[in-house]
Amino acid sequence: MFAYAVSNPLLDRYDPYWVCRLSALKVAYVCVVVFILNAFFKSPTVPVLQMLVTAVAVSATELPPINSQKKKILAYIGVIVLCVTTNTLFGLVSYFKWGQLIAIGAWTFVLYHFIAKDGATANIVGVLVLIGIVSLEGGVATDFNGAINHIFFYIEYAAVGLMALVLFPNMHDHIVKSAALRLLELDRRWLMGNFSLQEFEEQTIASLLMIENQANQVSPAIYALMPILKSLQLEIRADLSLAQQRNEVLLAQVEEIYEAIKSLQRVPSVENISSGHDVLDSKISQTLRDLAKYWNAQCLA
Amino acid sequence: MLSLNFRKRKAQVVGLIVFSLWVANLLQWDEGLWVAVSVTAIIGPFSPSLTLQKSRSRIIGTIAGLLLATILEIFLRYNHQLVFIIGFLLAYCLGFTVQQNYRYFIMVVTIAICLNFEYLNLPFTSFEPISFLISRFMAVLAGITLFLFIQKYILGPQNARNELAESTQKLANHISDALGQIAQASHESAKMGIDLAMDLSSQSESFKELLAASDYGLDAPCNELNQARKIDRLKQRVTSLLLDYSYAEQDRSGAQSQNILKLQKRASRLSKILNQPNQNQVLNA
Numbered sequence: 001m002f003a004y005a006v007s008n009p010l011l012d013r014y015d016p017y018w019v020c021r022l023s024a025l026k027v028a029y030v031c032v033v034v035f036i037l038n039a040f041f042k043s044p045t046v047p048v049l050q051m052l053v054t055a056v057a058v059s060a061t062e063l064p065p066i067n068s069q070k071k072k073i074l075a076y077i078g079v080i081v082l083c084v085t086t087n088t089l090f091g092l093v094s095y096f097k098w099g100q101l102i103a104i105g106a107w108t109f110v111l112y113h114f115i116a117k118d119g120a121t122a123n124i125v126g127v128l129v130l131i132g133i134v135s136l137e138g139g140v141a142t143d144f145n146g147a148i149n150h151i152f153f154y155i156e157y158a159a160v161g162l163m164a165l166v167l168f169p170n171m172h173d174h175i176v177k178s179a180a181l182r183l184l185e186l187d188r189r190w191l192m193g194n195f196s197l198q199e200f201e202e203q204t205i206a207s208l209l210m211i212e213n214q215a216n217q218v219s220p221a222i223y224a225l226m227p228i229l230k231s232l233q234l235e236i237r238a239d240l241s242l243a244q245q246r247n248e249v250l251l252a253q254v255e256e257i258y259e260a261i262k263s264l265q266r267v268p269s270v271e272n273i274s275s276g277h278d279v280l281d282s283k284i285s286q287t288l289r290d291l292a293k294y295w296n297a298q299c300l301a
Numbered sequence: 302m303l304s305l306n307f308r309k310r311k312a313q314v315v316g317l318i319v320f321s322l323w324v325a326n327l328l329q330w331d332e333g334l335w336v337a338v339s340v341t342a343i344i345g346p347f348s349p350s351l352t353l354q355k356s357r358s359r360i361i362g363t364i365a366g367l368l369l370a371t372i373l374e375i376f377l378r379y380n381h382q383l384v385f386i387i388g389f390l391l392a393y394c395l396g397f398t399v400q401q402n403y404r405y406f407i408m409v410v411t412i413a414i415c416l417n418f419e420y421l422n423l424p425f426t427s428f429e430p431i432s433f434l435i436s437r438f439m440a441v442l443a444g445i446t447l448f449l450f451i452q453k454y455i456l457g458p459q460n461a462r463n464e465l466a467e468s469t470q471k472l473a474n475h476i477s478d479a480l481g482q483i484a485q486a487s488h489e490s491a492k493m494g495i496d497l498a499m500d501l502s503s504q505s506e507s508f509k510e511l512l513a514a515s516d517y518g519l520d521a522p523c524n525e526l527n528q529a530r531k532i533d534r535l536k537q538r539v540t541s542l543l544l545d546y547s548y549a550e551q552d553r554s555g556a557q558s559q560n561i562l563k564l565q566k567r568a569s570r571l572s573k574i575l576n577q578p579n580q581n582q583v584l585n586a
Contacts (some may be wrong), residue, residue: 055395
């Protein structure tokens with residue numbers, strides 16, 4: 001499907017590293033699963049809250065710090081437990097005028113106290129409290145009997161969501177390949193001389209960080225592109241004079257590898273990647289040759 | 302150990318949420334709970350500067366979301382069998398925007414919540430999209446106004462200043478650590494310069510976000526802001542130095558060994574400067 005190719009010119013503009021596409025596919029897929037589930041379950045209320053909580057937990061698993069399967073499962077369960085506790089508690093106290101304010105304030109404080117250690121974790125607490133307050137609009141349970149019924153219903157949806165999440169195919173290699181494409185695009189622009197050093201450094205580091213974040217989520221063969229790409233970026237950056245003059249030979253080599261990664265095909269003429277004019281050019285050509293050879297040998301399976 | 306400023310902000314955030322709920326209860330509007338929902342959503346980013354910056358996106362996203370939700374509600378009234386498709390598309394857009402653009406994310410969330418609520422309250426819902434739109438818009442606007450007023454005029458910019466100063470100090474420490482590692486690196490050092498540059502960049506992400514939003518949180522340019530901008534420039538230079546070092550490390554020919562020594566000396570000098578008690582003077586110099 002064209003939107004799910006490694007590179008799509010339109011989507012790459014908004015989602016350069018494939019992260020949003022992956023997250024969107026995952027949330028939509030889990031939603032379809034819970035919609036189907038809804039056809040067979042008898043819910044105590046309209047089940048959008050349970051679906052919302054499941055969707056939020058799935059979204060949380062795609063956040064950058066959650067970068068391994070174990071962390072994803074733990075984060076999913078953690079978000080579900082905290083969301084369900086918050087919604088249940090807010091529902092139980094929603095009956096009281098002042099008691100509601102005191103209990104919501106106290107629980108919010110407890111969440112911030114134990115979970116918020118920096119801005120990012122404080123953000124998670126914000127989302128939990130937000131869903132808790134949103135849940136007050138729906139048919140909340142104000143007695144223990146109703147609350148337990150609701151909790152089981154949350155758990156049913158969450159368990160199915162977790163199963164769907166575990167069965168979701170691993171597509172993180174697309175993120176590494178997208179990041180490699182962004183690096184080669186940078187090199188191309190650098191070689192054409194229309195890029196500042198600061199921009200080059202910032203974007204190189206951003207792309208490398210994106211690959212590093214996938215270390216535990218892709219096969220070691222794909223992750224092993226990292227050292228080659230690091231060397232390539234350092235070598236291309238090293239000769240500032242390259243930016244001043246258009247280097248046709250190197251540019252053609254970069255272009256060839258770029259097209260191969262983009263279309264997930266072999267680099268056709270690895271041995272033709274010739275050495276450049278000076279020492280640095282030949283080093284860059286050697287690294288490009290290594291990259292092409294490695295791509296052909298390890299990354300196409 | 303959490304800073305006093307961070308703990309103070311926690312208390313402010315809890316206070317704001319409770320106060321907005323109290324206002325929602327007091328007003329007894331049709332969609333009054335959205336006062337609290339709006340305040341809680343804006344407070345999400347936690348930092349005063351970021352919350353003020355995001356409140357703009359929140360206003361635009363909410364208005365766009367409400368308009369689209371109204372259109373969708375009218376559409377679904379006559380095509381209720383398509384709710385599955387709309388739900389699927391909304392879920393897809395939600396997943397896409399969650400890490401892409403806060404404004405669009407808020408727009409999609411608003412649409413999703415509006416439609417959700419209509420279905421949650423199905424037996425009682427009025428199905429009058431215009432009155433629904435107006436009452437929800439009133440509540441959202443009241444929530445945003447309440448937040449902006451309290452944040453700007455009651456809580457003030459002090460918290461934002463302290464936060465920026467703390468974040469700047471933290472980044473300065475990270476820079477100093479990275480320089481220290483280069484200055485004392487042996488030839489068999491495990492971490493290359495490029496790895497240190499990557500670490501430094503990921504450690505400075507929240508700082509950069511905060512610096513970009515500081516115009517919203519701080520009333521006027523102040524010492525903390527100047528200091529933060531200087532540290533940001535220094536970070537860029539140190540990143541370049543680390544990359545130079547990494548390249549020299551990768552290629553240990555005769556000339557590069559001399560380069561390594563030169564870069565280590567530069568790193569050592571910068572690290573000493575950063576560790577001096579009066580950094581401000583040094584940075585100005």
